[in-house]
Amino acid sequence: MSNILQIEQLFGGYLPKxxxxxxxxISLRKGEMVGLIGLNGAGKSTTIKHILxxxxxxxxxxxxxxxxxxxQMEKYRSSYAYVPENPELYNELTVREHLELTAxxxxxxxxxYTNRSERLLKEFRMQEKADHMPSQLSKGMKQKVMIMNAFLVEPPLYIIDEPFLGLDPLAMRSLLETMSNLRKNGASFLISSHILSTIEKYCDRFVILHNGQVIGQGTLAELQAGLDIDPHENTSLDDMFHQYITQADTRNPL
Known part of the structure; x- marks a missing residue:
């Protein structure tokens, strides 16, 4: 089976050379959820910009x-939906009109459109806000609109940058449940997040970026195998991430 997303020997940035x-x-298979993790400035956003x-x-x-x-740029771009870290909405359009525009x-x-939009508005508790303008919404509600627009499309690949920022606990639950349901139908997710305790429970594999390089990649068990840790020890993703970063900095001090 071919990968939904394949990144091979990528070198890139803002300045030539x-x-x-x-x-x-990085590779991503059908129905797989992969967490892209790293410190600020590690290259996560730059990687996403190249994919987009x-x-x-x-x-x-x-x-x-x-x-x-x-x-085939048109077909390429219709193969994914992107949820940015910071909501970007049209001030003159209501929530419902944003969904209509996406459709x-x-x-x-x-x-x-009718079936999907009504389901999403209900799942994210935005029915009463459907005819509101962005100026009438909180940051978390604006983020919900971005998420609903992405899920409305139902593409094979979702690229989501810091999806949990600004969301209340029920919205986070709705987001995770919706992603899980879409995965069952074969959708794939690349998620960049600093909330390691949450993505640890949902992602199949993880990619650790540091200073623009992949320093660790695999399942929790495979990441643990790459460290000097007892395989029977129950080590969290947060602890493993810290050890990978420390190990990389020790090998390549600035």
Missing amino acids: KPVLKDVN GLMIPQQGKITINDMQLSE MAYGISKED
Whole structure:
């Protein structure tokens, strides 16, 4: 089975010949949830920008559903939905109109739009806010709108950057339950988050980025095997992350 997302030997960044990312290799299979973790400035956002086509690789290749970034851009971009860390809404559109605009942009039928939008509004407790403008919404509610727009599309791949920021506990629960249900139908997720205790429970694998390089990758068991830890010891993702970063800094001091 081919991977939904394949990043091969990626070098990239903002300045020529000064790559932020150095030989990054990441794969994502159908129905898989992968956590992308790292310190601030590790290269997570830069990696995501390259996947989205907002930045062109200096070297290497990125494919989604066997389509390269440089090929069939319209089909490439319709293969994923992206939820940014900071909500970006149109001030002149209501919540419902944002959903309608997304449905039109992606060619979603009226019947599918109605069923999906009503379900999402209910799941995220936004029914009473459906006709409100962004100025009338809290930051958490704005984040819900971004999430609902992404889930409305139902693409094979979701790229989500810090999804839990600003969400209340019930909204977090709705988000995680919705992602779990979509996974059962084959959707894949790449999630960048600092909330390690939460993604530890839901992600199948993890990629640890540090100074633009992948320093650890795999399941919890595989990450633990890469450290000097008793395999029978119950070590949290947070503890393993700390050890991987410490180990990398010891080997390559600044």
